[in-house]
Amino acid sequence: MSESTPTPARERGRRPWDAIAAILAALIGFLALLVSGYTAFVQRQQVRAQVWPYLILTNYDTDRSLYVFNKGVGPAILHSARVRVDGKPQPDWEHVLDALGVPKPRQHYISTIHVVVLSPGDRTAIINFDDEAAYRAFRDAAFEHMKTKLCYCSTLGECWLYADTIFGNAPNLQALAECPALPDGEAFLE
Numbered sequence: 001m002s003e004s005t006p007t008p009a010r011e012r013g014r015r016p017w018d019a020i021a022a023i024l025a026a027l028i029g030f031l032a033l034l035v036s037g038y039t040a041f042v043q044r045q046q047v048r049a050q051v052w053p054y055l056i057l058t059n060y061d062t063d064r065s066l067y068v069f070n071k072g073v074g075p076a077i078l079h080s081a082r083v084r085v086d087g088k089p090q091p092d093w094e095h096v097l098d099a100l101g102v103p104k105p106r107q108h109y110i111s112t113i114h115v116v117v118l119s120p121g122d123r124t125a126i127i128n129f130d131d132e133a134a135y136r137a138f139r140d141a142a143f144e145h146m147k148t149k150l151c152y153c154s155t156l157g158e159c160w161l162y163a164d165t166i167f168g169n170a171p172n173l174q175a176l177a178e179c180p181a182l183p184d185g186e187a188f189l190e
Contacts, residue, residue, distance in 0.1 A: 050073060050074060051073070051074030051155050052072050052073055052074050052154060053072035053075060053076030053120070053152060053154050053160075054070065054076075054173075055069065055071075055150055055152055055162050056069050056162070057069075057148055063125065063128065064129040064130070064132060065125040066126050067123045068124055068150070069118075070118040071121075072120055074120060075117055075119050075155055076118045076152045076153075077117050077152060077153045078114070078115060078116045078151075079153060079159070079179035080114065080115075080179055080182050080187055081113045081114055081148065081149070081150050081151075081187070081188040082149040082182060083148050083188045084146070084147045084148075085099035086145050089188075090188065091189050092110075092190045093126075093190055096146065099145075100137075100145060102134065102138045102141055103134065104134075105129050105130060107129075107131070108127060108128060108130065108134070109125065111124055111190075112126075113126050113150065113190065114187070114189055147164070149161060149162065150162040151176070151179035151180070159176040159178050159179050160173055160174065160175055161174045161176055161179075
């Protein structure tokens, strides 16, 4: 019998090591898959944090304006707005001023909050008054009677509903799967 041909005893002794090596290779592959999945999860969380928008409504007495401000770190895609005065939906600022009983100022500037994109740190005046008395009347009436809801999403499609009394309580932010379509008469169209 020559040395080069394996004997049955040698083959039997080698087989357990082959099985152990195969099991170890499978375990290492499985661990690599787990690490890869966890890394992808962590990266997704980091990207979510990097594109997180955070909208608020705030008034600036020095500018006599009401602003939408993106305090987040990512762009906010505003899908819909709802403005109510004493629980009744309003379609635009003219109706809001009428419902609040605010005399129409000689001049006021309005901007849309319906379907816009706000970059991080951006603010846009959605209503601005030239007349101090008209602004104060608006601000005081809005504090008591006006409620606003904004539905917006991040660039990753994560959405939130912002609800605020504008000049009153702290805002309420609720995560949503998507911004719902508003029924006729509910959407604020400016």
